[in-house]
Amino acid sequence: MPQQMKTSADLRVHNQTRLLRLVHDADEPLTRAGAARLLGIGRNTAAALVGELEAAGLLHEVPAETTGRGRPTTLLLAHPDGPVAFAADIREDSWTLARIELGGRLTELETGEHDRTPMVFDEIRGATRRHATDRLASLGIAIAGPVRDGRRLHISHLGWDDVDLGEHIGDEWPTVVDNDGRLAGLAEARRGALRGTGTALHFHIDFDIGGTLLLGGDSQRGANNIAGEFGHMPLTGSSLRCMCGVQGCWSLDVGANALLRRFGQNPGYGAGRARGREILARAEAGEPEACRAVDDNATALGRGLGALANALDPEAVTLSGLGIDLIRLRRGLIEQACAEALMRFRRADPPRILAGTVGEIGPLRGAAEIAFDTILSPGWLRTRLQAGPSM
Amino acid sequence: MPQQMKTSADLRVHNQTRLLRLVHDADEPLTRAGAARLLGIGRNTAAALVGELEAAGLLHEVPAETTGRGRPTTLLLAHPDGPVAFAADIREDSWTLARIELGGRLTELETGEHDRTPMVFDEIRGATRRHATDRLASLGIAIAGPVRDGRRLHISHLGWDDVDLGEHIGDEWPTVVDNDGRLAGLAEARRGALRGTGTALHFHIDFDIGGTLLLGGDSQRGANNIAGEFGHMPLTGSSLRCMCGVQGCWSLDVGANALLRRFGQNPGYGAGRARGREILARAEAGEPEACRAVDDNATALGRGLGALANALDPEAVTLSGLGIDLIRLRRGLIEQACAEALMRFRRADPPRILAGTVGEIGPLRGAAEIAFDTILSPGWLRTRLQAGPSM
DNA sequence: CGCTTTAAGTTCGAGGCGAGAACAAAATGC
DNA sequence: GCATTTTGTTCTCGCCTCGAACTTAAAGCG
Incomplete structure (x- = not known):
């Protein structure tokens, strides 16, 4: 069970998770005051939440341009040293690795071809290693076949019959693997039509x-x-x-x-x-x-x-x-x-x-979403807030 | 949006909702100490939660039989003056009305035949009125046809084409109507196989x-x-x-x-x-x-x-x-x-x-469940706790 | 029978959280 | 240059759960 909320400490993490999710899902950067309104919390509480998240290296506040009357507020952006997710899309004979930060900005890192064997996971791990910094928090992978229990692959046209991904995924980073069609749909639901x-x-x-x-x-x-x-x-x-x-x-x-x-x-x-x-x-x-x-x-x-x-x-x-x-x-x-x-x-x-x-990038976007779902969870956030930005 | 949790007051209602849900869903009556363990809260907190719920007329504590060593605890039962739901199942040419209390105990109240017109809803309202006390908090109705948006009925074999239930349901009690097959499934999921x-x-x-x-x-x-x-x-x-x-x-x-x-x-x-x-x-x-x-x-x-x-x-x-x-x-x-x-x-x-x-009673049981879902919600509970047991 | 063990109940202080009020600050507009 | 608008900041208050310490009520055991 995903750690049911019980205590007031859970409440803070819960509200911070809601805040980060709001920032991640927003089309345009949110202002701090605007986010407070959307969450239905006071400006003082928003300041406290954001302050902790900034200290934890998760959000970065920059002065917002003034749009009308009133005291100027700040924009809530991804922290420059904040966690990022990597996402990979494994297609028939090629793959793409990308980096995604809070808010959804996606940067393509590398593409390559593969030999249609599960070795492609090792290639992706290698590429991830080449680009990884300590900011990398989670890796999401899209692949064109059913992924039973998140780790056993069946792809008949590649001749992969019940391939166990356990060893191929490794444990260097939290890694989630899922079907590309499903992830493309998730991308449409989160950021598309x-x-x-x-x-x-x-x-x-x-x-x-x-x-x-x-x-x-x-x-x-x-x-x-x-x-x-x-x-x-x-x-x-x-x-x-x-x-x-x-x-x-x-x-x-x-x-x-x-x-x-x-x-x-x-x-x-x-x-x-x-x-x-x-x-x-x-x-x-x-x-x-x-x-x-x-x-x-x-x-x-x-x-x-x-x-x-x-x-x-x-x-x-x-x-x-x-x-x-x-x-x-x-x-x-x-x-x-x-x-x-x-x-x-x-x-x-x-x-x-x-x-x-969302376009052809759908599976990649969806993989980024499931990778970020790990980050935008109360459990991950709680650990991060305790450990500080160097986590 | 169902009132997102934000404040510490929400937290208490949230935990009380979890507690009531636990009691409602349990096979056997729970002890207070056992419920505390299941919820992962302390005995002191459990005592506070239960105390308020008892004062609000939602739970009733009775001494539990001792099962081994240790100080005896109490059983958490439905309050004798607590809220009940009524559930109705409308079949082809007959209907049944039943009373359900917290924990799921179901008592059949009345059955009748009907003329296969939407007047059956008025009959059920009449029967409800006959049996209702101020304990009645919610009415759930199962019927053999799709219920669009919870209020527009399509039953071809009865010739009901897009019948609007608004006027038939009335507003004497909170009423929810849904399809019988779906409710039978819900009953299996909540209390069956x-x-x-x-x-x-x-x-x-x-x-x-x-x-x-x-x-x-x-x-x-x-x-x-x-x-x-x-x-x-x-x-x-x-x-x-x-x-x-x-x-x-x-x-x-x-x-x-x-x-x-x-x-x-x-x-x-x-x-x-x-x-x-x-x-x-x-x-x-x-x-x-x-x-x-x-x-x-x-x-x-x-x-x-x-x-x-x-x-x-x-x-x-x-x-x-x-x-x-x-x-x-x-x-x-x-x-x-x-x-x-x-x-x-x-x-x-x-x-x-x-x-x-669950058996043939499935639709009725399911209707009871959706009726109780109304009661076991933070919003309802919050109102009840403020208003006291006379609500 | 009386002591020990076990499991709960009870009490109280500590720590944390968000709300709300009051005030300060920084922009616009007339 | 002053009123207006919006936001940030500070502080108090009430509420919540937790944990520790203590009490209570049963069973077990010699």
Whole structure:
């Protein structure tokens, strides 16, 4: 249990956590007075909270420009020596490492290629070591496969069958690993088109579909951290057998693999992605067969979204990857198919279907968020406040 | 926003809320010393918290029987003049009203029949008025249809199309209305087979399937409180059109309607339920055609469960209604079909499929839980502590 | 039977927290 | 140049939980 709040000391840490979260989540730098108003606390209390956080090297106050009458206040910024998180995104044959500070400013540090073995984790550890300072507090990693219990990886197309990440992660830094589609959704919920939604869904459409249910800005993880394989539900009546071992998966009809199959090409990875995009381009240019392939893709997408909306009642649905192109090219078809799959009484108020706004950086951003979730927790903060800025 | 905790006064209310929740959720009456240990607070603090709660008429301390060495302590019981919740379950043509006190003790008060119009809410209000004392603090109502935003009802088989409950509910008592399947699931999560699970699913199988996703003991409600129509996802490849307006719904293959259709009978309500049970009985007696119908039902059930498990990764799944019979008669078939619909890497660790243990009283129990959730909230408690027991 | 042990209850002082009031300070605007 | 507005600062107050010390009430045991 995450240390239930009980004492007045817990209360202070709790309020400081709320304050830091507010600063981290804000679009624009907050003023101290503004933050106090948002938290509903007095100016005196805010001064005390911020003072301790500055002393602990977590916040930095700088004079704010005056905007009107009244005594000028200060802006709450990330402390120049404050904790930072590193985030890594492991794609098919490359990876990116970035540094994120409080407030979300992201700096790319290094990218590299990898040999499609779990050695990529050691590479990332090496890169982290190259860039790490004592400011590094937490490392988040996004990878394209289900991560059971946060440490056991299953990626069939890389031939990773139940790879235990324990030894690959090491213990130099607190490290969290999660699925890239889920993290992309988390990024939309925290800093993208799903901001402020209570219940939402996000789907990343690449060769197939991965997604996540977002509740109050957090992604639903399931009992074993392997929730989100929406693409492997039989939502479109396909009679094909999927690589996952199941018949009729939604992913057989949506995504690059579905486009490729239409043209007699094998489901693929690597170069297959370019061929998928080529089909989209041909459809955009008006080639009939490509158009029909994209039509079918969009229709199947919409049907699945409608079915899921019946069960989960999302306020909005965001898409990333190919989904962004499908929205651009076939919004009408998607919405129509979705409406037909919606129960009648829902059709007057369908979920909004939106293109994600975080972009390709989504998994990286999401990895940064889960890394910062470690930092913005009462437990971490309590330790830091006791240990001082040199922690 | 539910009144964020900020001050030390909030802290006390927070701890008192935790204490009351502990008492409400406990199987056996708790001792004061035991509760203090569970909450991780000192005996002195516990004495202060309990003292105030007793003075506010929320808890009652009685001497506990000594179990071993040491000074005897007291048992924390519901106060004889403490707040109670009423819960109502509206079934097809009848209703039940019950009284629930802190700790969960449930007393049936009255049952009646109704004319299948929204007037049933007025009847329930009348019955509530007959039994109400000033102890009544909250009323929870379970009903067999989606309740949009907690007040707009859609029940196609009763011809209720977007019925606004505002006027029917009145404002004599705080009243919450929700879907019966969801409430049955909540009952399993709070007091049944799903107790202690982090992520779970519950399905009530009657004529069709309704369900809910349970996260940390709470049911997921969706953006408009109409989540849970899992039965209206196309999980089994049916080509039939469902009454809900969608093609291929899972509910077309699972539940009493699917059994009836197999024997050329129309999907029904009322007497149809008995005919469905009769088919189950004939299958149990070994009649081949009935057996096949039940086999198909069980197989379709399992397939859907597997598909949903891929997406939501539940730790366990409970069933109520016909689901209990299907588990009893065809557990093997359900589990086999579920496994086949699970992605390969999940098959070694499938979700547990369990019969619900709360029984037919599930919706009523769940309605009691949401009614008590009102009472066991910091806001309500704060008011009560200020107003004294006469509130 | 009386002493020891155990587990609770009780009392009291210490330390911490946020609220609120009063005042000071720093900007704008007329 | 003075009133206005907004924020920072200081100080007191009430509230909370904790921990230590002590008391109380049972069981165990010789």
